[in-house]
Amino acid sequence: MALQLVIPINFLLLLSSGLAEAAPIAKPGCTSVCKNVRIPYPFGIQSGCYMDPWFEIVCNGTGAFLKKINMEVLEIALDGRSSSAEKVRVKGGSIISSNPNCTSMRSGVMNLKGSPFTFSYNNYFVSFGCNVTATIADTDQQVVGCKSLCNTSLINGARNSSSGFNHCIGLIPDGLQVFNVEFASTDNKVLGGCNYAYLSESSRPEIKSINTMEKLGFAPVLLDWQIYNWTNGWRVMLDSFNNRRDFRCYISYSTSSSIYYYSDFDAKSFHNTISKHYDEISSLICNCAWGYEGNPYLSAGCEDINECEDPKLNHCPNKWDCQNAKGGYSCNKKKMIIIGFGASLGGLSLVVSIWWLYKVIKRRSEIKLKKKFFKRNGGLLLQQQLSSSEHNVQNTKLFSSKELDTATDQFNESRILGKGGQGTVYKGMLTDGRIVAIKKCNIVDEGNLEQFINEIIILSQINHRNVVKLLGCCLETEVPLLVYEFIPNGTxxxxxxxxxxxxxxxxxxxxxxxxxxxxxxxxxxxxxxxxxxxxxxxxxxxxxxxxxxxxxxxxxxxxxxxxxxxxxxxxxxxxxxxxxxxxxxxxxxxxxxxxxxxxxxxxxxxxxxxxxxxxxxxxxxxxxxxxxxxxxxxxxxxxxxxxxxxxxxxxxxxxxxxxxxxxxxxxxxxxxxxxxxxxxxxxxxxxxxxxxxxxxx
Missing domain, CATH: 1.10.510.10 (Transferase(Phosphotransferase) domain 1)
Known part of the structure; x- marks a missing residue:
C-alpha cells in the first residue's frame, strides 16, 4: 500500500538526466545528489552550498532531510516556466488521530510558521472515521473539512460527493502553514474509536481499512517554497545575475495590500527593481528565460536550448530551415528560397505547398483543440441553454480565446489582480474599451459540468446594482475563463x-x-x-x-x-x-x-x-x-x-x-x-x- 501512495510527481519541465550532466544544478564543489535525490541550489548539503539555513539538507544513511523542519525529502524540482512557488516533495509528517490511545499512529501538529515553505494546495485532505466531520484548525485560513459516514441511510441521503463510507477527501487552501485537525461527531455523540486525518498528494488513495492506514504511518506531501530572506538570500544572488539575460524573476511586494509581479529581467533592470522596492519586497522566484533551461539561481545554471534539434520546440518547416540562437531560433526563409530556385521552380512550388499545408494543419489542430476544450468545459450544454426560450440571457457572451488573450496581453503576469483557491484574476481591456476582470479557473470537475453551466446561466441573469455582474465566459481554453465587470476601489x-x-x-x-x-x-x-x-x-x-x-x-x-x-x-x-x-x-x-x-x-x-x-x-x-x-x-x-x-x-x-x-x-x-x-x-x-x-x- 505504501508503494501505491508514494507516486512520483510529474513536475512541469523537470530537469532531465541529460541536462544534469550538461548544466550544473548545485554550486561548484557542492554535492548535488543524496540517496538518489537531486539537490539543486538554493538547497545544499555542505556549509556554503545553500542560500539560507532553511534550505540546508542533511544527508545521512537514511536519506535527505530538510534540517530546520525535520522532513525527509523525496524530490526537489525547479519549475522553469511558472511564476507560482517551486515545489518540494517530502515524506509527510504526522497522521493526526482523535484518540490518544491509538498508539500505533504518529500524532502531532505540522507547523511551518516562520519558514519559506507552505503546504501546496495540490495536496488533498483525507480523513477516516465513522460519522465524523474533520476540519483543518488554522484561524488564518478558510474552513476546510469533510465528512466521513458509516450509516448507510446517511450516505444515501447525502448529495455531497466528497462524503464516503469510512473516509472522505477534500481540498486545502493556498498558503497553509499549520496542519492541525479538529474532529466533531455528526450526530452530537461522543467521539469513539480511532479517527484519522492527514495530507497527501494522492487524489484517490486506495485504502481499504483503518488497519492499512496504521501500517502506512505517513503519506507524501508537496511543499511550495519561495525565497523570503533578503540578507542571506536575494543579496547573495545579485552577483550571480550580473550581465545575464538568460533568466527572469517574479518579485512580489505589498503596497496597499496589492501584489505586483515583475518579469523578463536583464541584470540592470533586476538590480534597479531590487533597489527601488527594497523595503516592500515580500518574496522572490526566479527561473530560466524562454529558450534556456537549468538552474536560474546559479551564474552558469541556465543553458541555451537548441530548438532546432527537437521539432516540437520550433515551427520551422524543416530542420534545414532552422538556425539556433541564444534564447531562441530563427527560420532561414532566404536560404530555403535559394535552395528552391537552385533545384527548380517545381521544387520551390513544392516547398511553398508544404509550408501552406503546414499552416493549414497547424490551424486545424488549433481549431480541433479549441473544440475539444469547448466540449469538455460544457460549451455544448451552454449553447443549448442559451438558445432555449426558458432563459433570458441575451447579454451573456461567449468570448473567444483570442479576444481574452488580447485583452490581457497574453495573460501577462503584470495584469494579475489576485489569486485564490478558485483561480487567478486578471485585469483586461476589451476591444470596445471596457475594463473587465477575467477569472482563470483552476479546474472544473467534469462530473459537475451541468451544475457549472447552470450556475453561469443563473449568475448571468443577476441584475442588481450591488452585485458584481458576470458578462460572459470563454470555454475554448484548457480551463474556463469567466469575465466580470471591473470594480476599481478594492475591498x-x-x-x-x-x-x-x-x-x-x-x-x-x-x-x-x-x-x-x-x-x-x-x-x-x-x-x-x-x-x-x-x-x-x-x-x-x-x-x-x-x-x-x-x-x-x-x-x-x-x-x-x-x-x-x-x-x-x-x-x-x-x-x-x-x-x-x-x-x-x-x-x-x-x-x-x-x-x-x-x-x-x-x-x-x-x-x-x-x-x-x-x-x-x-x-x-x-x-x-x-x-x-x-x-x-x-x-x-x-x-x-x-x-x-x-x-x-x-x-x-x-x-x-x-x-x-x-x-x-x-x-x-x-x-x-x-x-x-x-x-x-x-x-x-x-x-x-x-x-x-x-x-x-
Missing part, C-alpha cells in the same frame, strides 16, 4: 482593517454599505429567478466601485436551489469567523447561514475588529462571540469603533447592534431573513437620519 476589508487615510469610513457610509449588501443578499435569496445562496459572505468579498458603492463578489462557491428546497447538504466550506455554527454541525446550508455571515460583517462595520483575533482571549477570539458577550455584559460601547461612537446616534447604534445580535443567533430559525434585515436597516436610516429609503433593484 471593504481593506477600508476596515488597514489605514487608508485618504478615504476614512464615516458612520453614514457604513450604514449605506450595510444596506446595499443586505439588499443584494435579499435579492439573491428571494428576487432572483431561482434562490441563490452565496455561501462565503465576508468583508473581502465585498468590493467598492468608483463611487464607493458596495458590490457583492466571488460566487465561486455559490449554489442555486430549487424553489421547494430549504437547504443544501454540502461539503463544509467557508471562512473562519464568518462560518455559521449550525451549518458546521449539520453540513446543511440554508439562507439563514448567509444571514449569520452578514451579521459578522455588520459587527465588523460597528467595531472595526477582525472576525478572528489571536490577541483576544480564547473565549472571545471569535468576533461574533466577543460582540454578543459584550452586549450581554453591558460593555458594547467599549468595543465600538471610535468613528461609530463619535458620529452615530446612540439609539441608531443600539438598533443596528441588536439587529446584528439577532443575525448571530445560534439557532438559524431565530434569525431574521435578509429581506427583514434590509427593511430594518432602511428603517434606521430613514427614522434617524431623515433620508429616503435606499432603493434596491
Amino acid at each position: 471593504l476589508s481593506q477600508y476596515l482593517h488597514e489605514e487608508i487615510e485618504e478615504f476614512p469610513l464615516t458612520w453614514n457610509m457604513r450604514l449605506r454599505i450595510a444596506i446595499e449588501v443586505a439588499g443584494a443578499l435579499s435579492y439573491l435569496h428571494s428576487a432572483a429567478s431561482l434562490p441563490i445562496y452565496h455561501r462565503d459572505i465576508k468583508s473581502t468579498n465585498i468590493l467598492l466601485d468608483d463611487k464607493y458603492r458596495a458590490k457583492v463578489a466571488d460566487f465561486g462557491t455559490s449554489r442555486t436551489v430549487a424553489i421547494d428546497q430549504t437547504h443544501l447538504t454540502t461539503l463544509v466550506y467557508g471562512t473562519f469567523g464568518y462560518l455559521d455554527p449550525e451549518y458546521f454541525q449539520t453540513s446543511q446550508f440554508t439562507e439563514k447561514s448567509d444571514v449569520y455571515s452578514f451579521g459578522v460583517v455588520l459587527v465588523e462595520l460597528l467595531t472595526r475588529e477582525k472576525p478572528v483575533s489571536l490577541v483576544r482571549t480564547q473565549e472571545r477570539r471569535s468576533l461574533a462571540t466577543y460582540f454578543i458577550l459584550s452586549m450581554e455584559e453591558g460593555f458594547l460601547f467599549d468595543i465600538l469603533d471610535a468613528g461609530v461612537k463619535n458620529e452615530g446616534d446612540i439609539q441608531e447604534i443600539m438598533v443596528v447592534a441588536d439587529l446584528a445580535k439577532r443575525c448571530l443567533e445560534l439557532n438559524g430559525k431565530r434569525r431574521p431573513t435578509m429581506r427583514e434585515v434590509t427593511k430594518e436597516l432602511e428603517g434606521v436610516r430613514k427614522t434617524f437620519n431623515g433620508q429616503e429609503n435606499c432603493e434596491t433593484i
Whole structure:
C-alpha cells in the first residue's frame, strides 16, 4: 500500500538526466545528489552550498532531510516556466488521530510558521472515521473539512460527493502553514474509536481499512517554497545575475495590500527593481528565460536550448530551415528560397505547398483543440441553454480565446489582480474599451459540468446594482475563463482593517454599505429567478466601485436551489469567523447561514475588529462571540469603533447592534431573513437620519 501512495510527481519541465550532466544544478564543489535525490541550489548539503539555513539538507544513511523542519525529502524540482512557488516533495509528517490511545499512529501538529515553505494546495485532505466531520484548525485560513459516514441511510441521503463510507477527501487552501485537525461527531455523540486525518498528494488513495492506514504511518506531501530572506538570500544572488539575460524573476511586494509581479529581467533592470522596492519586497522566484533551461539561481545554471534539434520546440518547416540562437531560433526563409530556385521552380512550388499545408494543419489542430476544450468545459450544454426560450440571457457572451488573450496581453503576469483557491484574476481591456476582470479557473470537475453551466446561466441573469455582474465566459481554453465587470476601489476589508487615510469610513457610509449588501443578499435569496445562496459572505468579498458603492463578489462557491428546497447538504466550506455554527454541525446550508455571515460583517462595520483575533482571549477570539458577550455584559460601547461612537446616534447604534445580535443567533430559525434585515436597516436610516429609503433593484 505504501508503494501505491508514494507516486512520483510529474513536475512541469523537470530537469532531465541529460541536462544534469550538461548544466550544473548545485554550486561548484557542492554535492548535488543524496540517496538518489537531486539537490539543486538554493538547497545544499555542505556549509556554503545553500542560500539560507532553511534550505540546508542533511544527508545521512537514511536519506535527505530538510534540517530546520525535520522532513525527509523525496524530490526537489525547479519549475522553469511558472511564476507560482517551486515545489518540494517530502515524506509527510504526522497522521493526526482523535484518540490518544491509538498508539500505533504518529500524532502531532505540522507547523511551518516562520519558514519559506507552505503546504501546496495540490495536496488533498483525507480523513477516516465513522460519522465524523474533520476540519483543518488554522484561524488564518478558510474552513476546510469533510465528512466521513458509516450509516448507510446517511450516505444515501447525502448529495455531497466528497462524503464516503469510512473516509472522505477534500481540498486545502493556498498558503497553509499549520496542519492541525479538529474532529466533531455528526450526530452530537461522543467521539469513539480511532479517527484519522492527514495530507497527501494522492487524489484517490486506495485504502481499504483503518488497519492499512496504521501500517502506512505517513503519506507524501508537496511543499511550495519561495525565497523570503533578503540578507542571506536575494543579496547573495545579485552577483550571480550580473550581465545575464538568460533568466527572469517574479518579485512580489505589498503596497496597499496589492501584489505586483515583475518579469523578463536583464541584470540592470533586476538590480534597479531590487533597489527601488527594497523595503516592500515580500518574496522572490526566479527561473530560466524562454529558450534556456537549468538552474536560474546559479551564474552558469541556465543553458541555451537548441530548438532546432527537437521539432516540437520550433515551427520551422524543416530542420534545414532552422538556425539556433541564444534564447531562441530563427527560420532561414532566404536560404530555403535559394535552395528552391537552385533545384527548380517545381521544387520551390513544392516547398511553398508544404509550408501552406503546414499552416493549414497547424490551424486545424488549433481549431480541433479549441473544440475539444469547448466540449469538455460544457460549451455544448451552454449553447443549448442559451438558445432555449426558458432563459433570458441575451447579454451573456461567449468570448473567444483570442479576444481574452488580447485583452490581457497574453495573460501577462503584470495584469494579475489576485489569486485564490478558485483561480487567478486578471485585469483586461476589451476591444470596445471596457475594463473587465477575467477569472482563470483552476479546474472544473467534469462530473459537475451541468451544475457549472447552470450556475453561469443563473449568475448571468443577476441584475442588481450591488452585485458584481458576470458578462460572459470563454470555454475554448484548457480551463474556463469567466469575465466580470471591473470594480476599481478594492475591498471593504481593506477600508476596515488597514489605514487608508485618504478615504476614512464615516458612520453614514457604513450604514449605506450595510444596506446595499443586505439588499443584494435579499435579492439573491428571494428576487432572483431561482434562490441563490452565496455561501462565503465576508468583508473581502465585498468590493467598492468608483463611487464607493458596495458590490457583492466571488460566487465561486455559490449554489442555486430549487424553489421547494430549504437547504443544501454540502461539503463544509467557508471562512473562519464568518462560518455559521449550525451549518458546521449539520453540513446543511440554508439562507439563514448567509444571514449569520452578514451579521459578522455588520459587527465588523460597528467595531472595526477582525472576525478572528489571536490577541483576544480564547473565549472571545471569535468576533461574533466577543460582540454578543459584550452586549450581554453591558460593555458594547467599549468595543465600538471610535468613528461609530463619535458620529452615530446612540439609539441608531443600539438598533443596528441588536439587529446584528439577532443575525448571530445560534439557532438559524431565530434569525431574521435578509429581506427583514434590509427593511430594518432602511428603517434606521430613514427614522434617524431623515433620508429616503435606499432603493434596491
